[in-house]
Amino acid sequence: MGATATLPQLVDWLTRFRDVVAENQGYLTELDSAIGDADHGSNMTRGMNAVIGKLGEPAAVDALFKTVGMTLVSTVGGASGPLYGTFFLRIGTTAGAVAELDGPALSEALRAGLAGVIQRGNAEPGDKTMVDALTPALDAFDAAVGSGDDLAAAARAAADAAAKGRDETEPLVARKGRASYLGERSAGHLDPGATSTALLFESLAQALA
Amino acid sequence: MIGIVVVSHSPALAHAAVALALQITGDTKPQIAIAAGAGDDVIGTDAVRVAEAIDEVASPDGVLVFMDLGSAVLSTTMALEFRESTNEVRLSSAPFVEGIVAGVVLAAAGASLDDADREASSAMTAKNAQLGPATAAPAEAPRGAAPAEAVAEATIVNEVGLHARPASLIVARMADFDATVTVSDADDPQRSTSAGSVLGLMGLAFAKGTRVRFTGTGADAADAVEALRAMTADGFGE
Numbered sequence: 391m392g393a394t395a396t397l398p399q400l401v402d403w404l405t406r407f408r409d410v411v412a413e414n415q416g417y418l419t420e421l422d423s424a425i426g427d428a429d430h431g432s433n434m435t436r437g438m439n440a441v442i443g444k445l446g447e448p449a450a451v452d453a454l455f456k457t458v459g460m461t462l463v464s465t466v467g468g469a470s471g472p473l474y475g476t477f478f479l480r481i482g483t484t485a486g487a488v489a490e491l492d493g494p495a496l497s498e499a500l501r502a503g504l505a506g507v508i509q510r511g512n513a514e515p516g517d518k519t520m521v522d523a524l525t526p527a528l529d530a531f532d533a534a535v536g537s538g539d540d541l542a543a544a545a546r547a548a549a550d551a552a553a554k555g556r557d558e559t560e561p562l563v564a565r566k567g568r569a570s571y572l573g574e575r576s577a578g579h580l581d582p583g584a585t586s587t588a589l590l591f592e593s594l595a596q597a598l599a
Numbered sequence: 600m601i602g603i604v605v606v607s608h609s610p611a612l613a614h615a616a617v618a619l620a621l622q623i624t625g626d627t628k629p630q631i632a633i634a635a636g637a638g639d640d641v642i643g644t645d646a647v648r649v650a651e652a653i654d655e656v657a658s659p660d661g662v663l664v665f666m667d668l669g670s671a672v673l674s675t676t677m678a679l680e681f682r683e684s685t686n687e688v689r690l691s692s693a694p695f696v697e698g699i700v701a702g703v704v705l706a707a708a709g710a711s712l713d714d715a716d717r718e719a720s721s722a723m724t725a726k727n728a729q730l731g732p733a734t735a736a737p738a739e740a741p742r743g744a745a746p747a748e749a750v751a752e753a754t755i756v757n758e759v760g761l762h763a764r765p766a767s768l769i770v771a772r773m774a775d776f777d778a779t780v781t782v783s784d785a786d787d788p789q790r791s792t793s794a795g796s797v798l799g800l801m802g803l804a805f806a807k808g809t810r811v812r813f814t815g816t817g818a819d820a821a822d823a824v825e826a827l828r829a830m831t832a833d834g835f836g837e
Contacts, residue, residue, distance in 0.1 A: 463646040464638070465637060467642065468643055469669055469670040471645070471646065472676075473673065475677065511673065567669065568669055
């Protein structure tokens with residue numbers, strides 16, 4: 391594995407994400423039926439299927455993620471559409487018209503994505519949302535890149551941190567989205583958005599391995 | 600005239616709410632665009648479609664957007680980044696159905712974006728007043744601030760009372776005058792609202808036989824209260 395994430399690897403990331411979301415469609419929806427409106431699995435599967443159907447051969451990283459983001463906002467239907475859509479759109483505009491991203495460039499793009507999600511959803515860490523998987527994932531990624539690890543190791547560290555962040559949403563009381571209507575009763579369940587975000591970083595680790 | 604955008608998870612819900620609002624407006628219909636569903640019978644919202652809807656009804660007077668739950672708000676805030684028009688867009692905090700009714704009626708009457716937004720946002724107040732005892736009605740005309748310049752009274756003759764359609768006719772008629780008119784129950788003056796408030800009027804739900812008092816201030820006060828008196832005595836053309 392080299393020092394950069396290439397366009398084919400980024401497409402592979404998204405394809406793996408689509409596959410694992412589709413495999414876990416029932417599981418994600420089950421999590422969402424406990425504390426939300428039981429559509430996260432079907433929404434994300436529909437959205438990512440549409441994304442993969444539209445990708446073609448992207449000219450550059452910005453074009454790739456613009457297609458991903460715009461397709462998600464139009465096809466997901468639920469809150470994940472604007473949230474994941476903003477995440478990928480910000481990644482694209484930050485990365486620019488390049489053919490590959492090195493560690494710092496990928497880190498900067500992912501950070502812009504996280505900032506977009508926080509801005510769109512007004513969520514903070516601890517609100518029991520996708521931010522609780524995304525934030526530790528990026529912290530771990532940055533730490534690994536900063537200490538000279540290659541991209542494969544950094545992506546692996548990010549995936550492990552995202553999974554840990556997902557697990558740590560279980561005892562939390564939701565403060566955003568439909569789950570927040572449940573108040574204390576939202577505790578004791580994994581957050582569906584944090585769970586799909588953990589899948590996103592597991593897919594990245596596999597694509598860059 | 601301001602434009603209206605309706606954002607819903609469900610096309611059926613959006614179309615029905617708009618149909619309800621249009622039923623009580625007169626012949627003047629505002630520009631209304633619906634952005635509902637996420638395509639292919641999917642219950643959800645689509646930020647790109649919301650942006651298109653805003654552009655479809657964009658006007659120099661502004662656009663007022665009504666949203667149902669959850670992702671409707673997220674998709675609409677995202678649409679503000681995608682739209683091509685540059686006119687002012689306001690996201691209404693009003694409850695969906697009441698907000699659309701108020702927004703459409705006020706838009707048809709030529710209200711400003713500020714006034715339509717304020718009236719729609721007061722929808723909960725109107726409903727609370729209807730349900731609870733003597734809660735303040737929305738957009739109440741200031742009392743005691745200025746001396747009344749004109750007063751007129753008429754009795755409701757309509758079998759079903761002063762319902763939605765007459766309320767919208769009053770609001771639309773008020774747009775013709777430079778006047779502020781308070782509508783009250785002559786026998787229970789606490790029950791009052793502004794003649795410019797369709798939700799306030801609907802909330803009062805004056806029954807047949809109610810003696811209604813119109814109290815006007817402003818340059819056209821006399822003409823305004825006379826016009827409303829005549830409409831009421833005439834049964835609002837029904």
